[in-house]
Amino acid sequence: MLTKRIIPCLDVKGGRVVKGVSFVNLRDAGDPVEIAKAYDEQGADELTFLDITASHEERGIILDVVRRTAEQVFMPLTVGGGIKVIDDIRNLLLAGADKVSINTTAVHDPEFIKAASLRFGSQCIVVAIDAKRVVAHDPDFKPPLTWADDPQYQSLFLINSELKTRNSKLQWEVYTHGGRKPMGIDAVAWAKKMEEYGAGEILLTSMNQDGQKTGYDLELTRAVAEAVTIPVIASGGVGNLEHIYEGFVKGKADAALAASIFHFKEYTIKQAKEYLKERGVPVRL
Amino acid sequence: MIAIIDYGMGNLRSVQKGFERMGHEAVVTGDAKTILSASKVVLPGVGAFPDCMRNLREYGLVDVVQASINSGKPFLGICLGLQLLFTESEEFGISKGLDIIKGRVVRFKGPAFENRQSPIDNLKVPHMGWNSISIKRRAPALQDVPDHSNFYFVHSFHVVPEDKSVIATTTNYGFDFVSSIWKDNIFAAQFHPEKSQALGLSILKRFGEQKG
Numbered sequence: 001m002l003t004k005r006i007i008p009c010l011d012v013k014g015g016r017v018v019k020g021v022s023f024v025n026l027r028d029a030g031d032p033v034e035i036a037k038a039y040d041e042q043g044a045d046e047l048t049f050l051d052i053t054a055s056h057e058e059r060g061i062i063l064d065v066v067r068r069t070a071e072q073v074f075m076p077l078t079v080g081g082g083i084k085v086i087d088d089i090r091n092l093l094l095a096g097a098d099k100v101s102i103n104t105t106a107v108h109d110p111e112f113i114k115a116a117s118l119r120f121g122s123q124c125i126v127v128a129i130d131a132k133r134v135v136a137h138d139p140d141f142k143p144p145l146t147w148a149d150d151p152q153y154q155s156l157f158l159i160n161s162e163l164k165t166r167n168s169k170l171q172w173e174v175y176t177h178g179g180r181k182p183m184g185i186d187a188v189a190w191a192k193k194m195e196e197y198g199a200g201e202i203l204l205t206s207m208n209q210d211g212q213k214t215g216y217d218l219e220l221t222r223a224v225a226e227a228v229t230i231p232v233i234a235s236g237g238v239g240n241l242e243h244i245y246e247g248f249v250k251g252k253a254d255a256a257l258a259a260s261i262f263h264f265k266e267y268t269i270k271q272a273k274e275y276l277k278e279r280g281v282p283v284r285l
Numbered sequence: 286m287i288a289i290i291d292y293g294m295g296n297l298r299s300v301q302k303g304f305e306r307m308g309h310e311a312v313v314t315g316d317a318k319t320i321l322s323a324s325k326v327v328l329p330g331v332g333a334f335p336d337c338m339r340n341l342r343e344y345g346l347v348d349v350v351q352a353s354i355n356s357g358k359p360f361l362g363i364c365l366g367l368q369l370l371f372t373e374s375e376e377f378g379i380s381k382g383l384d385i386i387k388g389r390v391v392r393f394k395g396p397a398f399e400n401r402q403s404p405i406d407n408l409k410v411p412h413m414g415w416n417s418i419s420i421k422r423r424a425p426a427l428q429d430v431p432d433h434s435n436f437y438f439v440h441s442f443h444v445v446p447e448d449k450s451v452i453a454t455t456t457n458y459g460f461d462f463v464s465s466i467w468k469d470n471i472f473a474a475q476f477h478p479e480k481s482q483a484l485g486l487s488i489l490k491r492f493g494e495q496k497g
Contacts, residue, residue, distance in 0.1 A: 002458055
C-alpha cells in the first residue's frame with residue numbers, strides 16, 4: 001500500500017538555512033546538508049529546499065547545496081524558488097535534485113510548465129500554489145497577466161466568474177511572489193489547469209494558515225485533492241501531529257509538508273509517523 | 286567498473302553516488318566502448334518512454350544495451366530502464382521498446398483510479414511515494430531486502446510481462462503490479478534504489494558485488 005509522505009521543508013538563503021533548526025548533534029545547524037542528513041536518519045520520506053535567495057546571480061549557491069546534499073542523502077529531493085528558465089531546471093536536476101517546484105513562473109507563463117514537463121517528464125515538475133481565501137472582491141481588479149485576455153484561460157479568473165456569487169461560495173485566490181501578489185485566479189481551477197499542462201504534483205500552501213500553527217486549510221486541501229488526479233502536498237499551518245492527521249484524512253492530501261514543528265524538535269518525524277500509524281494512516285516506519 | 290548509461294535522461298548523479306557510497310566504482314557515460322568494456326551495466330532513466338527510446342537511438346546505444354545483456358554481465362534497469370526493456374509501451378500512442386522482455390508497458394487504470402470522491406482513498410497517478418514490495422523470487426540484488434520493505438516509486442506506467450516467471454517482486458497500487466523483474470543477468474526495478482535510503486543502497490551494493 002502506498003504510504004502517506006512526511007516532507008520537511010527547509011528555507012535556504014545564500015546557502016544557509018534561515019529560521020534555524022534546533023537539532024542537537026548538528027555540527028552546523030545552518031548547513032542544509034547537515035540538516036538533510038539528520039532528517040534522512042529520522043526517516044523523512046522526502047526533503048524540500050525552498051531557495052529564497054533574492055538575487056538570480058546567486059543561483060550557483062543553491063546548486064552547490066543540492067550537489068553536496070545528493071552526495072550524502074539518498075532520498076527524493078525537491079528544490080523550489082527562483083526557477084525562471086528551462087536551464088534552471090536542467091541545472092538543478094543535474095546537480096542531484098529529483099523534482100523542481102515552480103510557482104511564480106507558472107503563473108506568468110503557463111506554457112513553461114508544458115515545456116518543462118515535456119522536456120523532463122511530469123514526475124519532476126511540481127507546481128507550487130500559494131492560495132488565500134477570497135474575502136471580498138474588487139470590481140476594478142484586472143488580472144496582471146499578459147495572457148489574461150486569452151480565451152483558454154478565462155475560466156481561471158475569479159473576476160470573470162459570477163461576481164455576485166463570488167462570496168457565497170468558498171473560494172481561494174492564487175498569489176505569487178512569496179504570497180505578496182494576488183493574481184485573481186481561482187486556485188482549484190488553476191490546479192486543474194496545471195495538471196492538464198503536465199504538472200506531476202501540486203504543492204499547495206494556504207497563505208491564511210502559513211505560520212499560524214492552527215492546522216492546514218482542510219477545505220482548500222480537499223477541494224484541490226478532489227479536483228486533480230495527481231498527488232497533492234498540503235502545506236502551511238501545521239502546529240501539532242493532529243494537524244498532519246487531519247491533512248491526510250479530512251484534507252485528503254497525499255503528502256504533508258511541515259517546517260517548524262520538525263525544525264524545533266517539537267516532534268520528530270518518527271513520532272509523527274507513529275502517531276499516524278496508531279490512527280490507521282499508512283506510513284513508512 | 287560499473288557503467289551507468291547516460292543518454293540525456295534523468296538524475297544520474299544519485300545512482301553514481303549511491304554506488305560510490307557502497308564502495309563500487311561507477312562512471313556515468315554515453316560512450317559505447319566504455320559501456321561495452323564495463324563489468325556491469327546500469328540503465329537508469331526518468332521521463333517519457335518515447336523520448337527515452339529516441340534518445341537511446343540518437344546516442345547510438347540501442348545495440349550497446351542489447352550487446353551488454355547478451356554478454357551475460359550483470360545488468361540493472363531502474364524505472365524507465367525497466368520499461369524500455371519491454372516490447373512496447375502505450376505512453377503517447379504505441380512506442381516500440383527494446384523487446385528484450387516480451388510484454389507491454391501500460392498506464393495505471395481501473396475503478397480505484399477513477400473514484401475521486403471515494404471516502405477511503407482515491408488513487409493518484411503518478412504513483413508517487415513509498416510503497417512495499419512483495420518478493421516472489423529473490424534476485425541476487427535483493428539479498429538484504431526483507432519481504433514487504435518500502436521503496437520509493439514515481440511512475441504513471443507499469444510493466445506487464447507475458448512470461449510471469451520473470452517477476453521478481455510485485456507491489457499493490459489498486460491491484461498487484463510488477464515492481465521488478467529478474468531474468469538471467471537482468472534485474473530491473475520500477476522503484477528507485479538510489480532514492481530508497483539504506484535498503485535501496487543495499488540493492489546497489491549487492492548488484493555491484495555480482496560476478497559477470
